[in-house]
Amino acid sequence: MDVEIMVTLISIYLYLMERTGPEVNKQCLVIRSLKGEVKMDLILDILIPKDNLDKINLTEIFVEWGGEKFSQNPKKYHYKSKLIFHENTEMNYYHNIVENDVDVYDCIALTLEWRYLSELEVAVNNKDFRKEKSDLLSVFYEMYDKLNTFCIIKFLNEEDIDDRYLLSNANDAVNIFIRSLYWDSARGIIIIKK
Numbered sequence: 001m002d003v004e005i006m007v008t009l010i011s012i013y014l015y016l017m018e019r020t021g022p023e024v025n026k027q028c029l030v031i032r033s034l035k036g037e038v039k040m041d042l043i044l045d046i047l048i049p050k051d052n053l054d055k056i057n058l059t060e061i062f063v064e065w066g067g068e069k070f071s072q073n074p075k076k077y078h079y080k081s082k083l084i085f086h087e088n089t090e091m092n093y094y095h096n097i098v099e100n101d102v103d104v105y106d107c108i109a110l111t112l113e114w115r116y117l118s119e120l121e122v123a124v125n126n127k128d129f130r131k132e133k134s135d136l137l138s139v140f141y142e143m144y145d146k147l148n149t150f151c152i153i154k155f156l157n158e159e160d161i162d163d164r165y166l167l168s169n170a171n172d173a174v175n176i177f178i179r180s181l182y183w184d185s186a187r188g189i190i191i192i193k194k
Contacts, residue, residue: 010122041158044117044136046085047094047107047151048143055146056139058085058110077110082135085110094153097161101192102151112136117154124181137174144170149194154180156188164190 048056061076061084062069075087088094088109095104120136123129131137143150154177155161163180167173173191180187 010118041156042117042121043153043155043158044112045088045094045153045155046110046112046139046143047098047102047104047153048110048147049106049149050108051106052147052150053108056142079135079139083116083139084113086113087111094151097153098151098190098192101164101166101190101194102149107151121181124178125183129178131174131178137177140174140177141170144173144193147193149192151193152177152189152191154189156180156186160188161190162187164192166192166194168193 048058057080058077059081061072061078063072064070072086074089077085077087079085088111091104091107091109094102094107094109098104116136120134123134140152152173153161163176165173165176167176173193176189176191179185180189
């Protein structure tokens with residue numbers, strides 16, 4: 001399928017998803033063409049030590065009822081009122097993925113809500129992309145600046161992980177993350193700062 005046609009279809013898909021507004025936990029896109037089916041299934045999870053959550057600009061989103069504020073279930077957080085994450089509490093799942101590189105039981109696991117990763121993916125592949133304008137990449141830079149350890153997991157096709165990186169440099173991590181979004185060489189990756 002021609003890349004320009006794919007970009008147009010993805011843009012239409014994202015527009016329609018934004019207009020209909022269903023809350024989903026992952027980005028899933030299926031495009032049918034004469035050549036077959038292109039499926040891109042991306043999920044982004046971040047593991048942050050529980051005692052470091054207040055070091056970055058993540059704020060819990062509460063609901064209000066009768067003048068009182070309550071946590072949502074699952075808890076939701078926003079980054080600078082722009083990106084929304086929800087908490088996952090099944091830490092055994094992550095233990096099997098990151099193995100002994102991160103003590104997942106001392107972490108909080110956050111999943112990026114659906115459209116933000118897809119928007120970055122489309123921008124990267126449109127070649128109309130600037131790192132400094134990405135709120136998601138801003139989170140990564142802030143985590144590298146303020147946290148001693150964390151883990152970024154970008155799943156491809158729901159649970160595929162192709163590469164694992166231990167990186168102490170934010171620019172290296174961001175460049176690897178961006179390359180993992182290219183349609184012609186998409187990768188599931190784990191990036192760990194230790």
